[in-house]
Each structure stands twice: as C-alpha cells, then as structure tokens.
Amino acid sequence: MRFQLVFKYVATLLFFLSLSYFIPFFYSLWCKDGLFHYYLYPVALTGALFLIALQIEGGELNIKEALLTVSLTWFLFPAISALVYQETGAIKNFIDAYFESVSGFTTTGASILTNIEALPKSVLLWRSTTHWIGGVGFVVFSLSVLPAFGAGGAQLMRFEASKAVEERLVPKVKEMARVILAVYVALTAAEVIALVAAGMPLYDAVNHAFATIATGGFSTKNGSIGEYHSPLIEVIVSFFMLAGATNLLTYYLALKNRSLKAIYSYYEFRSFMAIVAFAVAFTTLVLYFKGTYHSLLEALRFGSFAVISAITTTGFGVADYTKWPPVTQALMMLLEIMGGSSGSTAGGLKQFRIVTMAKTTYYEMKKTLHPRMVYRIVLGKKVVDYSLMNNIWAFISIFFSTTLLFGFLISLSGHDIITSFSASVACITGSGPGLEKVGPAGNFAFFSPIDKLLLSIEMVLGRLEVMSVLTLLLPSFWKE
Amino acid sequence: MRFQLVFKYVATLLFFLSLSYFIPFFYSLWCKDGLFHYYLYPVALTGALFLIALQIEGGELNIKEALLTVSLTWFLFPAISALVYQETGAIKNFIDAYFESVSGFTTTGASILTNIEALPKSVLLWRSTTHWIGGVGFVVFSLSVLPAFGAGGAQLMRFEASKAVEERLVPKVKEMARVILAVYVALTAAEVIALVAAGMPLYDAVNHAFATIATGGFSTKNGSIGEYHSPLIEVIVSFFMLAGATNLLTYYLALKNRSLKAIYSYYEFRSFMAIVAFAVAFTTLVLYFKGTYHSLLEALRFGSFAVISAITTTGFGVADYTKWPPVTQALMMLLEIMGGSSGSTAGGLKQFRIVTMAKTTYYEMKKTLHPRMVYRIVLGKKVVDYSLMNNIWAFISIFFSTTLLFGFLISLSGHDIITSFSASVACITGSGPGLEKVGPAGNFAFFSPIDKLLLSIEMVLGRLEVMSVLTLLLPSFWKE
Ligand SMILES: [K+]
Numbered sequence: 033m034r035f036q037l038v039f040k041y042v043a044t045l046l047f048f049l050s051l052s053y054f055i056p057f058f059y060s061l062w063c064k065d066g067l068f069h070y071y072l073y074p075v076a077l078t079g080a081l082f083l084i085a086l087q088i089e090g091g092e093l094n095i096k097e098a099l100l101t102v103s104l105t106w107f108l109f110p111a112i113s114a115l116v117y118q119e120t121g122a123i124k125n126f127i128d129a130y131f132e133s134v135s136g137f138t139t140t141g142a143s144i145l146t147n148i149e150a151l152p153k154s155v156l157l158w159r160s161t162t163h164w165i166g167g168v169g170f171v172v173f174s175l176s177v178l179p180a181f182g183a184g185g186a187q188l189m190r191f192e193a194s195k196a197v198e199e200r201l202v203p204k205v206k207e208m209a210r211v212i213l214a215v216y217v218a219l220t221a222a223e224v225i226a227l228v229a230a231g232m233p234l235y236d237a238v239n240h241a242f243a244t245i246a247t248g249g250f251s252t253k254n255g256s257i258g259e260y261h262s263p264l265i266e267v268i269v270s271f272f273m274l275a276g277a278t279n280l281l282t283y284y285l286a287l288k289n290r291s292l293k294a295i296y297s298y299y300e301f302r303s304f305m306a307i308v309a310f311a312v313a314f315t316t317l318v319l320y321f322k323g324t325y326h327s328l329l330e331a332l333r334f335g336s337f338a339v340i341s342a343i344t345t346t347g348f349g350v351a352d353y354t355k356w357p358p359v360t361q362a363l364m365m366l367l368e369i370m371g372g373s374s375g376s377t378a379g380g381l382k383q384f385r386i387v388t389m390a391k392t393t394y395y396e397m398k399k400t401l402h403p404r405m406v407y408r409i410v411l412g413k414k415v416v417d418y419s420l421m422n423n424i425w426a427f428i429s430i431f432f433s434t435t436l437l438f439g440f441l442i443s444l445s446g447h448d449i450i451t452s453f454s455a456s457v458a459c460i461t462g463s464g465p466g467l468e469k470v471g472p473a474g475n476f477a478f479f480s481p482i483d484k485l486l487l488s489i490e491m492v493l494g495r496l497e498v499m500s501v502l503t504l505l506l507p508s509f510w511k512e
Numbered sequence: 513m514r515f516q517l518v519f520k521y522v523a524t525l526l527f528f529l530s531l532s533y534f535i536p537f538f539y540s541l542w543c544k545d546g547l548f549h550y551y552l553y554p555v556a557l558t559g560a561l562f563l564i565a566l567q568i569e570g571g572e573l574n575i576k577e578a579l580l581t582v583s584l585t586w587f588l589f590p591a592i593s594a595l596v597y598q599e600t601g602a603i604k605n606f607i608d609a610y611f612e613s614v615s616g617f618t619t620t621g622a623s624i625l626t627n628i629e630a631l632p633k634s635v636l637l638w639r640s641t642t643h644w645i646g647g648v649g650f651v652v653f654s655l656s657v658l659p660a661f662g663a664g665g666a667q668l669m670r671f672e673a674s675k676a677v678e679e680r681l682v683p684k685v686k687e688m689a690r691v692i693l694a695v696y697v698a699l700t701a702a703e704v705i706a707l708v709a710a711g712m713p714l715y716d717a718v719n720h721a722f723a724t725i726a727t728g729g730f731s732t733k734n735g736s737i738g739e740y741h742s743p744l745i746e747v748i749v750s751f752f753m754l755a756g757a758t759n760l761l762t763y764y765l766a767l768k769n770r771s772l773k774a775i776y777s778y779y780e781f782r783s784f785m786a787i788v789a790f791a792v793a794f795t796t797l798v799l800y801f802k803g804t805y806h807s808l809l810e811a812l813r814f815g816s817f818a819v820i821s822a823i824t825t826t827g828f829g830v831a832d833y834t835k836w837p838p839v840t841q842a843l844m845m846l847l848e849i850m851g852g853s854s855g856s857t858a859g860g861l862k863q864f865r866i867v868t869m870a871k872t873t874y875y876e877m878k879k880t881l882h883p884r885m886v887y888r889i890v891l892g893k894k895v896v897d898y899s900l901m902n903n904i905w906a907f908i909s910i911f912f913s914t915t916l917l918f919g920f921l922i923s924l925s926g927h928d929i930i931t932s933f934s935a936s937v938a939c940i941t942g943s944g945p946g947l948e949k950v951g952p953a954g955n956f957a958f959f960s961p962i963d964k965l966l967l968s969i970e971m972v973l974g975r976l977e978v979m980s981v982l983t984l985l986l987p988s989f990w991k992e
C-alpha cells in the first residue's frame with residue numbers, strides 16, 4: 033500500500049470536486065447574501081493539499097490503493113461540505129451537517145432539516161449541487177473535467193460503477209466518462225427548460241433538476257414537489273426521474289445510431305418499465321378502491337408519482353404515503369429495494385440483478401421437472417458465467433445482510449421496527465424516505481448522533497455497492 | 513400424466529396416514545370422552561379409497577406424477593383432519609379447521625383457537641399428533657411403515673427432503689426412512705420421560721414431546737410452556753427443540769460410530785449452534801440492559817428460550833416477546849427465517865444455505881481484491897458445483913419472493929405491515945408466531961377466510977420447500 037500515492041489521488045479528487053463550490057459562490061455573489069467567501073475556503077483548503085500532491089510522483093494505482101482512494105474521498109469530501117454548512121450557520125451541529133452532506137453526495141436525500149426554506153438560498157443551491165456531483169460519481173466527474181489521472185482512473189472508476197457497466201467502460205475510460213457527463217448535463221438542462229416552461233421559477237428549476245437527474249430527492253421546499261400543486265410539474269419530474277434511472281450509456285448509443293431503440297430495447301429498461309407499469313396500476317387501484325382518493329385520476333396522479341419516486345430511488349414527495357393503506361407502503365419499500373438500471377444514478381439492487389434472480393428461479397423450477405436440463409442466463413446479449421453469477425448473488429446477500437445489520441443497530445436505540453428497518457432501506461438504496469417516523473413527511477433529525485453516523489456510513493456503503501468498501505474490513509486488505 | 517397412478521398413491525398415502533387416528537382413538541376409549549368413533553371415520557373413508565387403489569396396477573412414478581402425488585396429499589389430508597375437528601365439535605368452521613390442520617401437519621403451530629384448554633383432550637392429542645406425523649414427513653412416515661411403494665417412493669421423498677439430504681438418501685431410500693423414523697421415535701420417547709421426570713403430567717408430556725421433536729409448537733395450554741412456570745421444563749424443551757432442528761441422519765451415524773462426533777462436527781450443526789450462542793448472548797444482554805428483566809439470570813432464561821424456539825422454528829412461548837425491545841423482536845423474525853439444519857424437522861432457509869451465502873460473500877469480497885482468484889464453496893466434504901449453487905440461490909430468491917407476495921396479499925386486507933409480513937414469515941418458515949397481532953400471545957383467528965386459505969397454502973409451500981409445489985403452476989407441467 034503506497035499511502036503517499038493514495039494521498040496524492042485523494043487530494044487531487046478533493047480539489048477538483050471542490051471546484052463545484054463555484055456554483056454557490058457565483059450565485060451568492062449574484063444574489064448578494066454575503067456568504068460567497070465561505071465557498072472559497074474549501075477550494076483554498078483542498079488547493080493547498082493539491083499543491084502538496086503535485087510534488088508526489090504519480091503512478092498506476094493497484095486495486096487496493098484505488099479502493100482506499102475512492103472510499104476515503106467519499107468519506108472526506110462530505111466532511112468538508114459539513115464545515116461549509118456549519119460556517120454559513122445553516123446547520124449548527126457537525127454530525128447533522130455531515131449526515132446532510134453524505135445524504136447529498138450519495139443522492140440519498142434523507143434530511144435532518146425541519147425547515148428547509150429557512151436556509152439561505154446559496155446554501156440550498158450547494159445542497160442540490162451535492163446531489164448533482166454525487167449522482168454522476170466523483171470519479172466520472174473528475175475524470176471528465178481533468179486529464180490528470182493515468183490508467184489509475186480506470187481502477188478508480190471500477191468501484192463507482194456497477195459491474196455490468198464497468199466492463200464495457202474500461203477500454204476507453206476517459207472517453208466514456210466524458211460521454212456520461214455530457215448526457216448528464218444535457219438531461220439536466222432539458223429538465224430546467226421544461227420546468228421553467230411549466231411555470232417553476234428558474235432557481236427552483238435548477239435545484240430540482242439537479243436533484244431529479246441525480247435521483248437525489250432534496251427539494252428547496254418543505255413540501256417537496258407537492259408544494260407546487262401542479263400536475264404538469266409532477267409529470268415532468270416523473271419523466272426525468274425515469275430518465276435518471278436509465279443507463280446513461282444507452283442515450284449515447286441512441287444519439288450515435290439516431291434511434292431510440294438503444295434505450296427501449298435494453299433489457300434493464302424493459303424490466304424496469306414493466307415493474308413501473310405494474311406498480312402504478314396496482315397502487316392506483318388500491319388507492320381508489322380503498323377510498324384514499326375519490327377519483328381514479330387523483331389516485332393515478334399521486335400513485336404514479338410515489339411509485340416512480342420510489343423505484344428510481346429519488347424520494348421526492350407529493351403525497352405522504354405513510355397515510356395510505358399498508359400494502360402500498362410495503363410496496364414503496366420493495367420498489368426502493370429494486371431500484372433502477374445499472375449505469376444510471378439510481379440505487380437499490382438494480383434491474384440486472386432482479387432479472388438474473390427471476391431468470392434463475394424460472395429455470396430452476398423447470399429443472400425440477402427436467403433434472404438433466406442445462407440452461408444459461410443471458411443478460412442483454414451477454415451470457416452470465418459462473419463467476420459473474422456468484423458475484424451477483426454475493427452482492428444480493430451482502431446488500432440484504434448490510435440492510436439488516438444497520439436496521440438492527442438503529443432499532444437497538446429503541447426505535448420501532450418499521451422506522452429502523454425502513455430507514456436502513458432508505459439509506460442503503462439511496463432512496464431517502466422510509467416509513468413511519470422517516471416517511472415522506474418526516475425527517476432524520478430525531479436520530480441520535482451515533483445513529484446518524486451509522487446511517488451516513490450505510491449511505492456510502494450503498495453508493496459504492498457495499499462490497500468494495502467492506503473489503504477494507506478484511507484483514508488481507510492491509511497485508512502486503 | 514397417469515392420473516390413475518397418482519390416485520393410487522395418493523389414496524395409499526392417505527390411508528396409511530389415517531392409521532395415525534388410532535392414537536386419539538385409543539386415548540378416547542381410555543378416557544371415555546365418547547368421541548372415539550369420530551376417529552374411525554377417516555380410516556373407513558380412506559380405507560375405501562385404498563381398496564379401490566389396490567385394483568390399480570402399480571408402477572414407477574415419474575417426476576411430475578410424484579410431485580402431484582405429494583402436493584395433493586399435503587392439501588387433502590388436512591381436509592380430512594378438518595372434518596374430524598368439525599365433527600367432534602372442536603372447531604365449528606371448516607376454513608378454521610382446515611387452517612388448524614395444515615398448521616399442524618406443516619409443523620407451523622399457528623392457531624386459530626382462542627381457548628385451547630376448552631377442547632376435548634383426545635382432540636388436543638390428535639392436534640399434537642398432526643405435528644408428529646407432519647414433522648417426519650408424510651412419505652418418510654409411510655415408507656417406514658409400509659413396503660407398498662416401489663421405486664416411486666424415492667421420487668416421492670425427493671420433494672419432501674432438502675436437496676442436501678436427498679442425495680445421500682436416494683440409494684437406499686427405505687432403510688434410511690426407517691432409520692429416520694427410529695431416531696424420531698427414540699427422541700420423542702426420551703423427551704416424554706424427561707418431561708415426566710421433571711413433573712409434567714404424562715398426557716401433557718406426550719403432547720409436548722410430539723410438538724417439540726416435530727418443531728411444531730402446538731401446546732395443550734393456553735399459556736404454552738410458560739404455564740408450567742418451571743425452568744427445568746423449559747431447559748428440557750429447549751434441549752429437544754435443538755435436537756429436532758438437527759439433521760436426524762447424524763444421530764444414526766453417531767449411533768453407528770458410537771461417537772457424538774458425527775453430530776457436533778457436522779458443519780450445519782456448528783453454524784447453527786454458533787448462531788444460537790450469539791443470539792442468546794445478544795438477547796440476554798439487551799433484555800437485561802434495557803431493563804426488561806431485572807436479573808441477568810431471568811434475561812437468560814426467557815431470552816434463550818425465545819431464541820431457541822425461534823431458530824428451531826418451533827414457536828413455543830414462555831414470554832411474550834412482542835413486549836420486548838424492538839431489536840429483539842426483529843431478531844426473532846430473522847432467526848425464524850434462518851431455521852435449522854437440513855434433514856431436520858425445522859423450516860426456514862436452513863443452515864446449509866446460510867453457510868453457502870456467507871462463504872460466497874466472503875470469497876467474492878476477497879475476489880474484489882484479487883480478481884483472478886478462483887475459489888470453491890465446500891459444504892461438509894462436498895464441493896458445491898454450479899448446478900447446486902444455482903439451485904440454492906434460486907431457492908433463496910423464491911423463498912423471499914413468496915414471503916413478500918403473501919405478505920402483500922395479507923396486507924391488502926388492511927392489516928398493518930408488521931402483522932402481515934411477520935404472519936407470512938411465520939407461515940413459510942413453519943415457525944408459528946410472528947409479531948404484533950400474530951405474536952406469541954396472539955392467534956390467527958381474526959384473519960378473513962380468504963387470508964386463512966392463503967396462509968394455509970403458504971404453509972404447505974414452506975413445508976415442501978416452495979419450488980416443487982410452484983412447478984405445478986408452470987404451463988409445461990401439464991404438457992406431455
Ligand atoms: K434519493
């Protein structure tokens with residue numbers, strides 16, 4: 033383990049990430065809220081580190097070093113952001129500020145704020161920016177902006193992208209990183225325009241576009257998207273939540289081939305949309321027939337937004353589903369666990385794993401009847417071999433084990449089972465809202481500092497697909 | 513599909529199973545409760561079917577026929593038992609009586625009775641007998657008693673035993689069936705003797721021994737084992753719950769080798785006992801430090817009984833854990849899901865699957881650091897190949913999918929999430945008690961008839977390891 037090399041890359045990443053502070057800096061200058069200088073401190077701090085880092089000779093990171101670099105960056109950059117929250121007076125307590133920062137960068141969107149609208153507007157813009165930076169991945173972001181990384185960049189990216197994407201990405205890592213960023217920026221711009229056209233103020237539109245495409249969920253309003261009371265805005269946001277939960281590379285292919293086929297024929301998109309359609313229909317019918325809403329259209333409006341917000345792991349709210357029939361609440365948690373496509377900004381198990389589970393189960397049932405049957409699982413056009421299969425299953429095991437472990441740790445404080453375990457689901461999947469006390473109308477303020485730290489760790493674990501970070505706990509990680 | 517052959521074997525199984533009605537019959541004669549003739553009707557009914565079956569030429573069952581035979585028997589025999597509950601006036605409603613019967617045979621132990629002690633004693637003995645018959649498996653039971661089955665018996669048994677046992681069993685199916693039954697009877701006798709020695713009346717001892725070794729959980733007391741207020745009895749029952757959740761074949765090997773090594777060196781026993789030890793320690797400490805009990809010994813007494821009752825999927829109660837801290841309640845559900853060893857009477861995922869999950873996850877984490885690493889999962893002395901691995905993972909997927917599906921169906925009636933999903937866990941794992949309204953002090957009486965039927969189906973699915981029964985829903989099952 034070459035710690036000086038790890039330091040070099042961590043410092044470099046932190047500095048280039050800190051350049052994103054210019055977004056709230058310029059906004060602060062423009063709106064004259066007198067907070068602009070707070071956004072320069074992080075740039076100065078990380079800039080100093082970067083100057084030191086420049087003195088260190090570069091080199092290709094090996095796997096362990098890349099892993100440590102990515103993990104450290106994900107734990108450290110939110111700490112810098114937390115200091116900014118504190119300095120500007122927006123959030124007094126460091127642990128609270130750290131939780132809010134981690135929740136932002138991991139695009140979880142769980143908040144400890146009880147009155148969002150009381151915060152200065154430049155701070156809220158920074159809060160939305162944390163989503164936007166975190167959604168596309170620290171490394172993708174830095175790689176696209178900056179040619180400073182050598183082949184080590186590919187290693188770094190491995191631990192931020194899902195398996196299925198990574199393998200296609202590795203050959204020309206920097207080009208792909210740039211493509212992803214371009215698609216990301218284009219989608220964000222498109223949403224800003226659509227929202228402004230629908231009557232949303234520009235400031236709100238930018239903030240919500242940042243939070244939508246990143247499937248983050250932070251809003252500038254206490255009542256989230258529901259506060260606009262606009263079905264049109266809800267439809268626009270729903271559309272872009274779905275867009276954010278779709279593999280970003282398929283947009284690139286669609287543009288290259290001048291055909292949407294690359295998007296809609298992708299197997300993950302198909303299973304994703306099938307689940308969305310089924311869940312919307314089911315929720316709408318339950319809400320209507322159980323009398324939660326008295327018109328079918330209203331049931332469809334609130335049901336579909338909640339379903340899309342859950343499965344894309346965004347977590348925007350229009351209605352408080354904790355007041356809905358229990359079956360719909362349970363469904364929201366299941367949708368959060370399923371999540372979006374690989375290569376998207378959404379969290380959860382991801383569609384390729386859901387499809388693998390479904391296909392294996394179907395074939396194994398048939399195999400009960402035909403014991404000598406031999407079958408292959410095909411995802412898209414790729415055969416899943418023994419090695420990838422075990423990786424998928426191990427991920428699923430560790431995903432649920434981690435969710436349970438943190439659920440147990442939280443409930444140890446005496447919180448009820450639904451609050452504890454739904455908070456754990458909300459954090460590992462990066463969804464944001466859970467049930468009961470952490471439902472869409474609730475927040476995470478009431479948790480103890482220790483619980484907030486635990487949930488912060490869980491959010492980072494979820495964002496980095498769990499397994500990679502947990503390897504840091506293996507004794508063999510630290511052996512030569 | 514040769515339906516006449518299926519009929520022949522279903523009728524034969526039903527008749528030989530009905531011979532177990534002689535247990536309550538003789539007891540009824542002895543205690544003169546005037547109910548004895550009710551126990552002869554099923555023998556007469558199934559005897560008539562058996563006479564018809566004898567006219568049909570035998571033959572070896574193919575897989576589909578064996579599957580249909582076993583499934584039909586598991587759904588039909590409880591219907592006969594339900595009629596007996598109705599005829600004796602013990603349970604008025606057929607759906608209730610069917611639920612109670614299925615719960616008995618599947619060794620679930622979930623009850624719709626609100627006042628158990630009001631039932632005639634011969635009926636309660638029959639109720640315990642359903643556990644005892646169901647625990648060892650219909651086919652094992654019939655195979656041991658009766659040489660009527662040809663090679664078809666091996667096919668039948670495949671769908672009652674877990675994969676891991678089956679493969680060792682198939683070569684000499686009948687001998688093994690007899691060994692299992694002998695061990696089963698010996699354990700039961702040992703528990704009766706121990707309970708009587710500890711001061712329990714003989715009638716109670718026999719009933720509770722039936723319910724313990726089968727990891728069933730029906731009691732003859734409204735307050736279950738707790739009603740005896742005897743730590744000694746609790747220790748004895750705990751010991752035999754653990755014994756029932758241990759692979760029955762390892763006892764045979766221990767007897768043959770005159771050494772307990774065959775039992776304690778078996779990998780499933782080791783992981784099982786490790787989980788028990790950890791869970792007992794954790795629960796005891798939580799109960800003590802959260803002030804649920806004021807002495808460490810009391811916390812240990814009630815904590816260990818609850819843990820053992822949960823992980824063995826027995827479901828006997830001493831304390832009502834729904835009044836304990838939430839973290840211990842969640843733990844009970846997790847333990848029910850884990851379950852005992854393969855080849856035991858316990859349900860749940862079973863230890864060999866837990867060990868597979870844990871080992872795969874560990875190796876995959878190491879593989880993140882060493883991508884070219886090749887590893888093999890070894891269970892006991894057996895290497896898990898690709899085919900068995902997929903079978904294990906598919907089982908886990910379908911186990912959780914089914915649990916979720918039935919949880920959703922139950923919560924559709926408006927029951928709260930914890931009641932609905934814990935009832936589903938309690939039924940698919942064959943544990944019995946869940947949380948909230950279906951906790952150890954509650955019962956299943958309040959569910960609607962449809963919910964009771966759904967849960968009955970889920971109990972059979974759980975008992976037959978889900979996948980085999982669900983193949984009946986594949987269109988290809990019914991094609992030639
Ligand atoms: K989110």
Ligand SMILES: [K+]
Nearest residue numbers: 620728826943
């Ligand atoms: K049970």
